[in-house]
Amino acid sequence: MTKMLNEPMPVKTECSACPLRLMSRFREFEDAELEFISEFKAGELAVQPGTGILEEGSNSPHLFTVLSGWAFRYKSLSDGSRQILNFALPGDFLGLQASVFDMMDHSVEALTDVTLCVFPRDKVWTLFRQHPSLAHDLTWLATAEERVLGAHLTAVGQRSAPARIAFLLLHLYERCEPMNLAGGDKLLVPFTQAHLADVLGLSLVHTNKSIRKLTSNELLRWDKGLVTFLDRPKLMDMAEMSDATPAKRPFI
Amino acid sequence: MTKMLNEPMPVKTECSACPLRLMSRFREFEDAELEFISEFKAGELAVQPGTGILEEGSNSPHLFTVLSGWAFRYKSLSDGSRQILNFALPGDFLGLQASVFDMMDHSVEALTDVTLCVFPRDKVWTLFRQHPSLAHDLTWLATAEERVLGAHLTAVGQRSAPARIAFLLLHLYERCEPMNLAGGDKLLVPFTQAHLADVLGLSLVHTNKSIRKLTSNELLRWDKGLVTFLDRPKLMDMAEMSDATPAKRPFI
DNA sequence: CGCGATTTTGAGAGCCGTCAAGATACGTGG
DNA sequence: CCACGTATCTTGACGGCTCTCAAAATCGCG
Numbered sequence: 001m002t003k004m005l006n007e008p009m010p011v012k013t014e015c016s017a018c019p020l021r022l023m024s025r026f027r028e029f030e031d032a033e034l035e036f037i038s039e040f041k042a043g044e045l046a047v048q049p050g051t052g053i054l055e056e057g058s059n060s061p062h063l064f065t066v067l068s069g070w071a072f073r074y075k076s077l078s079d080g081s082r083q084i085l086n087f088a089l090p091g092d093f094l095g096l097q098a099s100v101f102d103m104m105d106h107s108v109e110a111l112t113d114v115t116l117c118v119f120p121r122d123k124v125w126t127l128f129r130q131h132p133s134l135a136h137d138l139t140w141l142a143t144a145e146e147r148v149l150g151a152h153l154t155a156v157g158q159r160s161a162p163a164r165i166a167f168l169l170l171h172l173y174e175r176c177e178p179m180n181l182a183g184g185d186k187l188l189v190p191f192t193q194a195h196l197a198d199v200l201g202l203s204l205v206h207t208n209k210s211i212r213k214l215t216s217n218e219l220l221r222w223d224k225g226l227v228t229f230l231d232r233p234k235l236m237d238m239a240e241m242s243d244a245t246p247a248k249r250p251f252i
Numbered sequence: 253m254t255k256m257l258n259e260p261m262p263v264k265t266e267c268s269a270c271p272l273r274l275m276s277r278f279r280e281f282e283d284a285e286l287e288f289i290s291e292f293k294a295g296e297l298a299v300q301p302g303t304g305i306l307e308e309g310s311n312s313p314h315l316f317t318v319l320s321g322w323a324f325r326y327k328s329l330s331d332g333s334r335q336i337l338n339f340a341l342p343g344d345f346l347g348l349q350a351s352v353f354d355m356m357d358h359s360v361e362a363l364t365d366v367t368l369c370v371f372p373r374d375k376v377w378t379l380f381r382q383h384p385s386l387a388h389d390l391t392w393l394a395t396a397e398e399r400v401l402g403a404h405l406t407a408v409g410q411r412s413a414p415a416r417i418a419f420l421l422l423h424l425y426e427r428c429e430p431m432n433l434a435g436g437d438k439l440l441v442p443f444t445q446a447h448l449a450d451v452l453g454l455s456l457v458h459t460n461k462s463i464r465k466l467t468s469n470e471l472l473r474w475d476k477g478l479v480t481f482l483d484r485p486k487l488m489d490m491a492e493m494s495d496a497t498p499a500k501r502p503f504i
Numbered sequence: 505c506g507c508g509a510t511t512t513t514g515a516g517a518g519c520c521g522t523c524a525a526g527a528t529a530c531g532t533g534g
Numbered sequence: 535c536c537a538c539g540t541a542t543c544t545t546g547a548c549g550g551c552t553c554t555c556a557a558a559a560t561c562g563c564g
Contacts, residue, residue, distance in 0.1 A: 075403075077406070077410055082410075083405060096395055097395055100395045101499070105399050105402065106402060125388075128385075128387055132377075132381045135384065135387045136377075136380050136387070139352060139387070139390055140353075143348055146349075147357050149402055150358060153337060153401055154329070154335040156408050156453065157335045161519080193543070201409025203520070204543090205544090205545090206521065209545085210520095212544080212545090240329055247354075413552075444511090446510080457512090458551080458552050460511065460512060464513090476561085505564100506563100506564090507563090510560080510562090512557100514555105515555090516555090518552090518554095519550105519551090519553080520549105521551085522547105522550095523549105524545100527545090528543070529541085529543085530540085531538100531539090531541100532539085534537075
């Protein structure tokens with residue numbers, strides 16, 4: 001399933017014209033910051049679904065920002081099972097661990113066609129020295145990831161199967177909505193129910209039956225990857241979620 | 253159970269004579285770094301078991317480093333249950349979220365008597381501007397927390413109750429050993445089985461029965477807070493852990 | 505000695521996992 | 535256009551891990 005990683009291609013997307021920057025969700029950059037990032041960026045990488053982007057235990061010389069597409073972080077266990085830790089969406093940063101610890105403790109794989117900005121790890125230190133605001137943004141991104149993992153852990157540790165599913169789908173809606181990947185109570189999910197099972201710590205069979213329970217109760221629809229929320233209040237209630245509006249986020 | 257937070261007391265421990273610095277596990281500081289941290293530190297706080305240190309949803313003006321004692325991070329749910337995300341040990345940093353997001357998404361409570369170094373949040377920005385190496389350390393700490401949460405999520409999502417218990421105890425041993433809080437296959441845990449249940453997403457009853465299973469199989473002993481590993485290889489095997497030696501860590 | 509917190513044990517129910525098989529969808533080659 | 539293979543989704547049966555309820559035993563402490 002996992003394919004080889006291609007060599008980075010020349011830059012196609014100028015940072016000054018970065019499509020992510022147009023999204024209302026992202027913070028604006030100073031000229032100096034933009035200039036540094038432009039210089040920081042080594043190239044672009046386009047990978048196909050199923051391609052491994054980072055490998056657990058490895059020590060990639062590259063860091064990535066997702067420009068487009070979906071990926072997912074996961075840990076493999078020796079019995080063949082895996083835990084998906086989180087999905088990575090446009091604007092998310094991949095490989096910070098390799099930079100800080102010289103070692104990934106999880107892998108990352110492309111779920112759809114993915115475009116990545118590529119950065120050389122050995123320039124991260126320059127970022128910290130010359131651009132404290134961007135260093136702060138990196139800390140922001142690391143902390144944001146920590147929050148998501150804490151939320152997932154709470155869902156998996158404390159909630160029933162249908163509640164976990166409701167939680168994850170609503171959570172993804174909230175993350176997708178600001179970049180126009182979701183809207184009008186509709187969310188296009190590029191993953192299979194097997195992926196969902198691995199996120200939520202459930203078996204595939206039970207995941208499927210729980211989804212069926214949610215659909216037959218008219219709480220949501222799930223049609224070939226298109227999820228529609230039919231009763232958002234009830235779903236949010238079972239998932240124990242409130243609808244706080246998130247602040248503007250940074251990205252590198 | 254939760255008590256009030258006292259006002260910070262004057263500094264008792266000079267950073268230059270910080271007891272943590274004597275531990276082999278922590279990295280050495282440059283003089284300039286030490287000077288800044290000394291200046292950064294606003295005071296010290298001693299709290300009793302059960303005291304709330306940070307509250308979910310709040311926006312504390314203070315950040316903390318644990319000097320001594322155990323605390324734990326947790327999220328509360330409306331039905332009264334809670335998920336403990338992680339324990340905080342000496343050297344761990346508390347409140348980075350409040351600094352980055354203006355809002356904690358989890359609470360922190362003292363498990364034992366705890367001594368904390370107190371830092372004002374509004375000087376964090378100065379740290380990023382003037383001391384890139386310390387900024388990098390903050391990112392290190394945030395990323396380390398992310399790793400722990402990922403490991404917990406994997407244990408809770410993929411492993412049986414006894415395996416989760418084995419995992420958590422071994423994990424804590426590894427964290428305690430470098431600071432002489434554990435050794436010789438013995439670990440002093442200051443938490444109850446109810447805490448353990450809330451970490452692992454298990455009921456108290458089943459947690460107890462699973463511990464009994466581990467003890468009656470002669471894999472470990474659990475005696476009034478003293479855990480002894482009797483068959484470490486087997487425990488590590490069920491917990492799916494390898495024994496990599498961790499690198500030196502920073503602290504603030 | 506008495507009380508609350510913690511640990512332990514038993515019984516019964518139910519959520520969820522495993523095994524198995526069928527149905528549906530989709531891409532590929534004939 | 536059809537046949538076929540693979541991936542994904544669906545359903546049923548059954549077992550067991552884990553939960554809840556309940557109560558007793560033990561510990562810590564005043």
